[in-house]
Amino acid sequence: xxxxxxxxxFSGDSTIDPEKGIQRAIKEGIKxxxxxxxxxxxxxxxxxxxxxDMVDFIEYFKTFEYxxxxxxxxxxxxxxxxxxxxxxxxxxxxxxxxxxPFDFVIGSTHTIDKVDLFYGKIYEVDKAKAYELYFNExxxxxxxxxxxxxxxxxxxxxxxxxxxYKDVEVSSADMELVGxxxxxxxxxxxxxxxxxxGYRYGLNSxxxxxxxxxxxxxxxxEIITVGSDAHSIGHLGAxxxxxxxxxxxxxxxxxxxxxxxxxYQNKL
Ligand SMILES: [Zn+2]
Ligand SMILES: [Zn+2]
Numbered sequence: 193x194x195x196x197x198x199x200x201x202f203s204g205d206s207t208i209d210p211e212k213g214i215q216r217a218i219k220e221g222i223k224x225x226x227x228x229x230x231x232x233x234x235x236x237x238x239x240x241x242x243x244x245d246m247v248d249f250i251e252y253f254k255t256f257e258y259x260x261x262x263x264x265x266x267x268x269x270x271x272x273x274x275x276x277x278x279x280x281x282x283x284x285x286x287x288x289x290x291x292x293p294f295d296f297v298i299g300s301t302h303t304i305d306k307v308d309l310f311y312g313k314i315y316e317v318d319k320a321k322a323y324e325l326y327f328n329e330x331x332x333x334x335x336x337x338x339x340x341x342x343x344x345x346x347x348x349x350x351x352x353x354x355x356x357y358k359d360v361e362v363s364s365a366d367m368e369l370v371g372x373x374x375x376x377x378x379x380x381x382x383x384x385x386x387x388x389x390g391y392r393y394g395l396n397s398x399x400x401x402x403x404x405x406x407x408x409x410x411x412x413x414e415i416i417t418v419g420s421d422a423h424s425i426g427h428l429g430a431x432x433x434x435x436x437x438x439x440x441x442x443x444x445x446x447x448x449x450x451x452x453x454x455x456y457q458n459k460l
C-alpha cells in the first residue's frame with residue numbers, strides 16, 4: 193500500500209503528529225507514504241481577510257528527513273507538498289516548488305478567484321455554472337503549470353456541491369472539459385491522483401469518480417497515485433485497497449510512486 197496524500201500538524205487543518213503518523217502508517221501496513229502538507233497563497237477567508245496557508249519548510253524537511261532515516265527499515269517516506277494552483281500566484285508558486293527538494297507535488301484547485309471552494313459564495317450560481325467555472329479553472333491551471341507531479345482530486349467541487357445542490361453529478365458537458373483537462377495532463381507527462389476521502393465526505397466514491405478514471409485510462413493515462421488525504425490519524429490508508437481493486441478492474445496495471453519528482457511504476 194502506498195498512501196500518497198496526507199497532512200500533518202505542519203498544515204493548520206490536520207491533527208496528525210508527524211512521528212505518530214509514520215508509526216500508525218507502519219501499523220496499517222503502508223509500505224510507502226508521501227507527506228503532502230498544504231500551501232495556499234493569499235486566499236480569502238470569512239471576514240474579508242486574505243490569508244496564507246504556509247509550511248515552515250526548514251522544520252518540515254528537518255523533521256521528515258529524520259523520520260525517513262529512523263524508520264527506513266519499515267517504511268519509505270517521501271517528502272511532498274499539496275499546493276493550491278492559482279494563476280495570479282504563478283511566480284511565487286513556481287519559486288516555492290523549485291526552492292526545496294520535494295519528491296512529489298500535488299497540484300490542486302482549491303479556490304476560484306481567491307475564494308476557497310469550501311465557502312458558499314461560489315454556489316450562489318446554479319450547479320451547471322459553478323461546475324463550469326470550476327473545471328475551466330482547472331483547465332487553465334493544467335495549461336499554465338508544469339512543475340507538479342499529479343493533479344489532486346480533479347472533480348473536487350463535487351465534495352462541496354453536496355451541501356449546496358441536490359444533484360452533484362458531473363454532467364456530459366462537464367465531461368467534455370474534463371477530457372481537455374486529462375489530455376493536457378497526459379501530454380505534459382503529468383499524472384492524476386485518486387483521492388479516497390470522498391468515501392468519508394458522503395460521496396460514496398473516489399475523487400475523481402469512476403467515469404473520469406475510465407476516461408483517463410482510455411486517453412492513455414498511466415501516471416496515477418492513490419492517497420487518503422488523511423487529516424486525522426485514523427484515516428491513514430483509508431479505502432486504498434478497495435481503490436486498487438477498482439483501478440485493476442478499469443484496466444490499470446500500475447500505481448505510481450515518486451522520488452525526486454520522477455515517477456516510478458509499481459505493478460498493481
Ligand atoms: Zn486538496
Ligand atoms: Zn489534501
